[in-house]
Amino acid sequence: MSRELKFSYSLVSIFALALLSMLSWSVSVSHTKSNNPGQAEVVLNNFCPPGFQLVNQQCLFRSLYQNYDSLKNQGLGGLKIALPPAYRDGFSPVLIDLGRYLFFDPILSPDGKMSCATCHDPDKGFSDGLGRSLGSNGEPLDRSAPSLWNVAFYDKFFWDGRSKTLEEQAVGPLFDPREMANNPIRLLETINDNAAYRGLFRQVYGQGTTITLDQIVTALTAFQSTLISLNSRYDQYAHGYSEALNEDEKAGLNVFRSFVARCGECHTPPLFTNQQMAVIGTPEPEGMARDLGAEGVTGDRSQRASFKVPSLRNIALTAPYMHSGRFATLREAAEFYTKGRGHAVPAGEELSIHWHIWEPKLTDQELDRVVDFLHTLTDESFKPVVPQQLPSGLQLAH
Known part of the structure; x- marks a missing residue:
C-alpha cells in the first residue's frame, strides 16, 4: 500500500471512529430507578469517548498526528509535527465515565456548592472566564484557572509548574483551603456514605469496595485524559486541507511561525506550548503585588515571575489572558509581546526575561492577522456531555 493511500485510509478511519464515538457519547446518559429520591442511579458507559478506540477494555487515543515523526519534521515552520510520546490513556470506559460524573459533581466540596467544573467550565474553554478564579469563600485567588484541554500530554501542571502528574494536579485544588477547601477524611466519608457513588465505584472496582482517595483521583485523571482538542481548522490545514484557512488566517500563521515574531518557539505546534517555564515580564493587575511564580516553588531567584507557557488551543474561549488575567483581549495579549523586552517591568524590579522575548x-x-490565526485553534468537537442529573442528587455547580 502506498504511503499516500495509507495516509488517506488512516484519515478516513480516524474521522469515522470519532464520528461513531460522538454519536454514542451523545446518548450516553442512562439512568435506572433509584430508591433514594433526588439521587440518580447511573449505569456507566461501556464505550469510549470521541477520539478513542476500545481495545481490550482500554480506551486508546487515535489521531493523525500519531502518523508523524517529530525527528523528521522539527522546526518552527513545520506543520506535521508529532505529539509528545508520553500520553496518558489506556483507562477503561467505565472509569472515564465515573470521572466525568465526579468532575461535575459538587459533592467533592464540603458545602456541596463547588465542583471541578466551577473553575473549569467546558463552555468557557475549560477555564472560568475570570482573570483570577474565585475560591470556596468567594474571594479571588491569585491566578486564573488554566484550561484543561489536552492536559493528558503535559509534563507539568499549574501556572508555577509545581505538579508533575495529573494525579497531583487533581489533589491540589481539592484540599487547598482557598480553593475547594475539603480534606481527605471528610471527602471519603461523604463519598462512601453516598449509595449512588458506592454503586458507581462497584461498577468499576467490583463488590465490597470501600472507596479510596486513589480511586477518586484516578477517575478524575481518566476523565481529564479524554479532553482532547486537535480537530480545529488549523489542524485540517496542517493535515493537508489548504482551504481550511482563509487568506488572512494563513497570513497570521505565517507571522506566528516567522523568525520575526517567533511565537512558535514557545507556543510550539501541535499542542501550541513547549511546556517550559518562562519569565516574560507581564504586569500584574492594578494594585496586585508581583506573583513569584516558579520562584515560590523552587526558591530559584532566576525563576521569579516564571510561569508555564500555556497552550493556545481554544485560546479565543478563555479570556482574559495571562496568569492573573491582565489582558482582556487576544489583541492586547499579542501586542504585549511587540512592545519591547521587559517594557512592563517596574523600575527597581529585576527579572530574568526569557531569551525568546x-x-x-x-x-x-x-x-490583527495573528489574532485571526489564533481563532482557528478553536475546537470543541470532543467536548464531553455534561450530566443532566448527578449521582449525589446535588445541583450542577458550573
Whole structure:
C-alpha cells in the first residue's frame, strides 16, 4: 500500500471512529430507578469517548498526528509535527465515565456548592472566564484557572509548574483551603456514605469496595485524559486541507511561525506550548503585588515571575489572558509581546526575561492577522456531555 493511500485510509478511519464515538457519547446518559429520591442511579458507559478506540477494555487515543515523526519534521515552520510520546490513556470506559460524573459533581466540596467544573467550565474553554478564579469563600485567588484541554500530554501542571502528574494536579485544588477547601477524611466519608457513588465505584472496582482517595483521583485523571482538542481548522490545514484557512488566517500563521515574531518557539505546534517555564515580564493587575511564580516553588531567584507557557488551543474561549488575567483581549495579549523586552517591568524590579522575548515590532496589521490565526485553534468537537442529573442528587455547580 502506498504511503499516500495509507495516509488517506488512516484519515478516513480516524474521522469515522470519532464520528461513531460522538454519536454514542451523545446518548450516553442512562439512568435506572433509584430508591433514594433526588439521587440518580447511573449505569456507566461501556464505550469510549470521541477520539478513542476500545481495545481490550482500554480506551486508546487515535489521531493523525500519531502518523508523524517529530525527528523528521522539527522546526518552527513545520506543520506535521508529532505529539509528545508520553500520553496518558489506556483507562477503561467505565472509569472515564465515573470521572466525568465526579468532575461535575459538587459533592467533592464540603458545602456541596463547588465542583471541578466551577473553575473549569467546558463552555468557557475549560477555564472560568475570570482573570483570577474565585475560591470556596468567594474571594479571588491569585491566578486564573488554566484550561484543561489536552492536559493528558503535559509534563507539568499549574501556572508555577509545581505538579508533575495529573494525579497531583487533581489533589491540589481539592484540599487547598482557598480553593475547594475539603480534606481527605471528610471527602471519603461523604463519598462512601453516598449509595449512588458506592454503586458507581462497584461498577468499576467490583463488590465490597470501600472507596479510596486513589480511586477518586484516578477517575478524575481518566476523565481529564479524554479532553482532547486537535480537530480545529488549523489542524485540517496542517493535515493537508489548504482551504481550511482563509487568506488572512494563513497570513497570521505565517507571522506566528516567522523568525520575526517567533511565537512558535514557545507556543510550539501541535499542542501550541513547549511546556517550559518562562519569565516574560507581564504586569500584574492594578494594585496586585508581583506573583513569584516558579520562584515560590523552587526558591530559584532566576525563576521569579516564571510561569508555564500555556497552550493556545481554544485560546479565543478563555479570556482574559495571562496568569492573573491582565489582558482582556487576544489583541492586547499579542501586542504585549511587540512592545519591547521587559517594557512592563517596574523600575527597581529585576527579572530574568526569557531569551525568546525580544522586540519584533509587529505592525497593527500583523497583530490583527495573528489574532485571526489564533481563532482557528478553536475546537470543541470532543467536548464531553455534561450530566443532566448527578449521582449525589446535588445541583450542577458550573
